[in-house]
Amino acid sequence: MTGTAAPLLRIRDMSKTFPGLKALDGVSLEVHPGEVVAVLGHNGSGKSTLVKILAGVHQADPGAVVEVRDATGEPVAGPAAREGLHFIHQDLGLADILTTVENLGLGATRRGRALAPVRGAAERRRAQRLIARFGAGLDVTVPVGRLSPAQRTIVAIARALDGWTRPDNVLVLDEPTAALHGDEVQVLFEAIRRVAASGAGVVFISHRLDEVLELADRVVVLRDGRVVAEQATGELDHDTMVTLIAGRRISDGATADPAATRRDAPGAPVLTVTGVSGAEISDFSLQLRAGEIVGIGGILGSGREQLAPMLFGAQHRSGGRVEVDGRELVADDTRAAIESGMAYVPADRRRRGVVMDMSVRENLTLPLMRPLRRRFGRLDGKAERAQTRSWMRTVGLRPPHPEQPLKLFSGGNQQKVVLAKWLRVRPRVLLLDEPTQGVDVGAQAAIYELVLAARRDGTGVLLCSSDTKELVSLCDRVLVLKDGRVVSEVPRAALTEERLVRDELGLQVAGGHIGTNGPE
CATH class of the missing domain: 3.40.50.300 (P-loop containing nucleotide triphosphate hydrolases)
Incomplete structure (x- = not known):
């Protein structure tokens, strides 16, 4: 019934404006039962902003319409609408100081269990069973902040799917495979396919285009906050998707x-x-x-x-x-x-x-301040700003706003700043x-x-x-x-x-x- 049944999720004219930045501009898309929709685009294209609006982290500009429907096509209103959307965010949303058992328990609390500490051998065994579904062997009693990125991703996936019995739901995954290896990716894909086969809808965000071709039924491409393409995956190949994302044919690094x-x-x-x-x-x-x-x-x-x-x-x-x-x-x-x-x-x-709360300028110059100091230790602000502008041009930072907090930039632009701050010291x-x-x-x-x-x-x-x-x-x-x-x-x-x-x-x-x- 992909593409023919009433959509489980319908978005119309969604925009989002931050100070000095239009992150989304009139975005519309639908997700049907049994369908995996991949949302693609450059870092900064608006993908993560879209997810955060759906999750209630950000509020869309006035005029946006978001409809969540059940499998019969009837709109779902109130708290039940939010309960029909399940998320795995790019930052995973885990509490680093809590163990895997306790993080899974937080998910259980949201499904109606009493707010109480998670203890006992039964809870540990339950956590181990959930993690084992994804082929991972990890100590569920250590804080997740001590786990590797791949292990943390698996914990987030297990929590999102734990106890999910309703088929008329939508699972939204924001870069879930970024820290996973080939075998782990296939385990996740099997889980996603099972979710879709049950009648749910899936929104899949990934920069790994080969994964998109393997998993998704349909592709929606965002560029500069707008939808610029929407096609069935069978009509696309890797090079075509790169061109759609970039807006031009680029030399693939x-x-x-x-x-x-x-x-x-x-x-x-x-x-x-x-x-x-x-x-x-x-x-x-x-x-x-x-x-x-x-x-x-x-x-x-x-x-x-x-x-x-x-x-x-x-x-x-x-x-x-x-x-x-x-x-x-x-x-x-x-x-x-x-x-x-x-x-x-x-x-x-x-x-x-x-x-993340510091500006681009502060992050760029932090590792090496000595050359920017005047007599008596005063910071040469003019020299600091000049070096910042130079490095922003070198790495192609977008938007080129040196005083904007780094947390407001896309992941790709954040990584450019991390690299630039170390290249600046000529290691x-x-x-x-x-x-x-x-x-x-x-x-x-x-x-x-x-x-x-x-x-x-x-x-x-x-x-x-x-x-x-x-x-x-x-x-x-x-x-x-x-x-x-x-x-x-x-x-x-x-x-x-x-x-x-x-x-x-x-x-x-x-x-x-x-x-x-x-x-x-």
């Missing part, structure tokens, strides 16, 4: 070839890691040269997520040596790492990469952890260009990513981790997505079993 952009061979070693251990990492060693991009691949739990923060001192290192330009760094000391010339772009930019070593997670294809291409430019300037780049296409696109070589150890080193000449996936999963390939005999 995912096809960049580092060999074509290299002018010189890598230089002297800038980062030497010897026998580093801690958390899920065991006896990791690496030599990174100036002007080289080395990738770190591996599935969830391989140790890939812990490596960059451990080298930077943001996570405990129990053993081994880390040296920058021959200078050994004290373990667990981020200040020493920064002073040595190391910079770190974390996977979770909102919680660890920037200060010797740049640690990147999932640098394009949750950004659109346009922002991705811009970030790739910035990374390649840093490489050309002589920075050594360590790129930790779950995106095999990204690793193949950017890296001179890739080290694959499994169970905390390097199981293969893939040179540029042999670097393909298929090879990386096989190495990460330990599959059989010609010549033997990957992942058992150590680095090649």
